[in-house]
Amino acid sequence: MKKHAELEGRTAVVLANTGTPGKPTPQAVRKYLSQFLMDRRIRPMGLVPWSLILHLCILPKRGKASAQKYRSIWTPEGSPLVATQEKLARGLEAHFAAQGTPVTVRSAMSYGQPSLEAAIKQLKKAGAARIVVLPLYPQAAFSTTGSVTDKAERAFRKSHFKGETVVVSDYHNHPVYLKAMAAAIRNAGYNPASDDRLLFSFHSVPLNDLEAGDNYELQVGASSLGIANELGLDRRQWTIGYQCQFDKGRQWLKPFSRDTLKAWAENAGDARVFIACPNFAIDCLETIYDIQQQFVPEYTARKRDWELYGEAHDHDGEQPAYAPAATGEIVYVPCLNATKAHVKVLASVLEPHLGLGR
Structure with a gap:
């Protein structure tokens, strides 16, 4: 991917969440759950015994049952989590643009697509000078924010990103x-x-x-x-x-x-x-x-x-x-989703981390 002049030297934000299967099918759900449940912060026991239990006993049953649940919430746009978070990212970027703030915003997931690793790699190639990862968990936990932090740090290393990096810890009391x-x-x-x-x-x-x-x-x-x-x-x-x-x-x-x-x-x-x-x-x-x-x-x-x-x-x-x-x-009570109120929340949370000299 060639560098885009409009991203050169800019700050970029990645909104990160847990993730979702690509399709509401048993095969796609099993693939997603395998990635999710093998995470060291999620699995309940050692790698080898858990891998055997997960793939031989749990996934064959849970893949089918979970697929039925996902089908019941699927939308014409696909996963409601992915679709709504993408709208939120676009809304946040538009909010920054209206303020004259040069910030690029991307949506990514810890498991499944769009992946956090791919988002960071693309932003690095596009010329971002500073990347701020915001886990969309107001209250931080080892299994959520901790997992995003692990994956973000790994992605920064693998992409050889040399700019400034920030992973926001939480915003539970903002x-x-x-x-x-x-x-x-x-x-x-x-x-x-x-x-x-x-x-x-x-x-x-x-x-x-x-x-x-x-x-x-x-x-x-x-x-x-x-x-x-x-x-x-x-x-x-x-x-x-x-x-x-x-x-x-x-x-x-x-x-x-x-x-x-x-x-x-x-x-x-x-x-x-x-x-x-x-x-x-x-x-x-x-x-x-x-x-x-x-x-x-x-x-x-x-x-x-x-x-x-x-x-x-x-x-x-x-x-x-x-x-x-x-x-x-x-x-x-619906979540804040892609509302203007949510955009305002995230903009306020991110402002101290953007390095824009404000």
Whole structure:
């Protein structure tokens, strides 16, 4: 690739995320999961035994099951994660251009395509003088931001990039991020002055990562408290849950969001329930499928079951063991995705790292 004059000497930004299969097929999913689950920061045991277990036992079953899930969220543009992140990158680059800031923005993934290694190699060949990698995980974890950092550093070495490099660690407590999340929750209809309940659902991590020094749980707490403060909430109006534990062989950070929703379905009365995912920058399998296609219908069905239970006891003239639950609404708060608010968040996070003398 020849150098493009418009990139010569410029700062470049790479928005990095976990990734997705190229197609919602068992073969493509197995290929993606093999790359993802063999990462040293992800696999639960040593390389050789895990490789045997993964390829002989796990992938043959999980590839097919996961492909069905991906098919349910696939769009005409392909993977919603890849398509939305590309729109976000274009929006961020346009934002910088409107400010007269010479920054090139690319979208990349740790696993699958477009790859982080390819993005860094292309930017180096195009003449970028400084590359800033921004992992799109507001709260850093060994298994997410740590993995992006590993891959970015390896890509810088392999491409022989001699310019300045930065990998942003996190932005869990950035005021613009906290305000944007609070605004998204309000825009979804949440009323801080009502009986509405708010669940912050985060990706879980293995407890052994926390024992090894991962500060993820502390950042989760700080983000949740910061967003709640922006909303003017007291501690009784919100709670934290975790989702997406991979295996049952390790202990994972709890409480699980599904268990919290189960309890709320039984005792929340007619209060509305809102679910926000501050850990996810863009809606993907974990939010579109796990929450919108699984958690929300499960909560609604369970809520109705308890309502019918209460009605039956009322008709029998008996006193229920607890007050019958009225059917309360459950609302998912979309991620910031490719919105102008998200562009503003990322521009604010990146500004100190761009080396533009501002």
